[in-house]
Amino acid sequence: xxxxxxxxxxxxxxxxxxxxxxxxxxxxxxxxxxxxxxxxxxxxxxxxxxxxxxxxxxxxxxxxxxxxxxxxxxxxxxxxxxxxxxxxxxxxxxxxxxxxxxxxxxxxxx
Amino acid sequence: xxxxxxxxxxxxxxxxxxxxxxxxxxxxxxxxxxxxxxxxxxxxxxxxxxxxxxxxxxxxxxxxxxxxxxxxxxxxxxxxxxxxxxxxxxxxxxxxxxxxxxxxxxxxxxxx
Numbered sequence: 001x002x003x004x005x006x007x008x009x010x011x012x013x014x015x016x017x018x019x020x021x022x023x024x025x026x027x028x029x030x031x032x033x034x035x036x037x038x039x040x041x042x043x044x045x046x047x048x049x050x051x052x053x054x055x056x057x058x059x060x061x062x063x064x065x066x067x068x069x070x071x072x073x074x075x076x077x078x079x080x081x082x083x084x085x086x087x088x089x090x091x092x093x094x095x096x097x098x099x100x101x102x103x104x105x106x107x108x109x110x
Numbered sequence: 111x112x113x114x115x116x117x118x119x120x121x122x123x124x125x126x127x128x129x130x131x132x133x134x135x136x137x138x139x140x141x142x143x144x145x146x147x148x149x150x151x152x153x154x155x156x157x158x159x160x161x162x163x164x165x166x167x168x169x170x171x172x173x174x175x176x177x178x179x180x181x182x183x184x185x186x187x188x189x190x191x192x193x194x195x196x197x198x199x200x201x202x203x204x205x206x207x208x209x210x211x212x213x214x215x216x217x218x219x220x221x222x
Contacts, residue, residue: 033210042200043153045210088153097168098143098202098211102152 002027006089006101014109019079021104023072023089032065032072033092035100038085043100046074048092079108113137116201116214123195123221131186131217133201142184143202143211146170153200159184188219195221 003026013019023032031050035043047056049065049072056063060083062075076083083106090100114135123129133142144156155168159178173192178184184203188195198218204211 035211042213042216043202043211044213048209092209092211097155097158097166098141098204099155099169100145100153105150 002091002097002099004090004099004101006087006104008104009102010105010107012107012109013079015081016078019076019083019106021074021087021089021106023074023101025070025091028069029091030069031092032069033090034063034072034074035088035090036085037088037103041085043088076106079106081108081110084108114201114203114212114214116199116217118217119215121217121219123219125221126190128190129188129195129219129221131188131199131201131219133184133186133214134182135184135203135212136182137203137205137212138181139203139205139212140181141204141206142178144168144174144176144184144186145200145202147198147200147216156186156199195219 005024007022033048034046037043047063052069053067054065060077064073086103086105088100088103117132141160143158145153154170156174157176159165162181165176165178175187198216200216201214202211
């Protein structure tokens, strides 16, 4: 079945450093979604990417969808303590099953 | 105020007892999902439902059961057959356009 892996599983950065998490799928995706889960909270939708090679920005966050539509990345510039949490990717397409990657836990030291 | 509500937030049960977790949404979403999350782990899909009176097993359905008698409600029963039920359970829903999923606040189940 479809699998989505994320790397790294955990990243610890100093506040102000950049951070990147990568999402890799075993199959071609129709689209990819990203979610953020704060510690003790629930996942919240960040963005959806649909087109091959698509790049979208949300303030300090940059999301990319690979040309082959099998991988994606989330890059955070100059991390802040508010960025702490677990970032999940998942194929948001019409498979109906709605699975997620393994997640990347980001810790930011002030 | 639209949203998806899970109750209770914390739940304690004795080993061997069945327990039912509630999930209600007023977003008029057709699809609903149940996930299990263990400390430091990702989201594992237990069951999902695309329409009333129909549901499918996810990746870890053993020891769980669900029903979908109403569009708004998708309760999850953790049965005594579930070997390690202590976990954080999340319910989600989304519309037919398969865009963003909305999650409930979660129920933290502890079995002693």
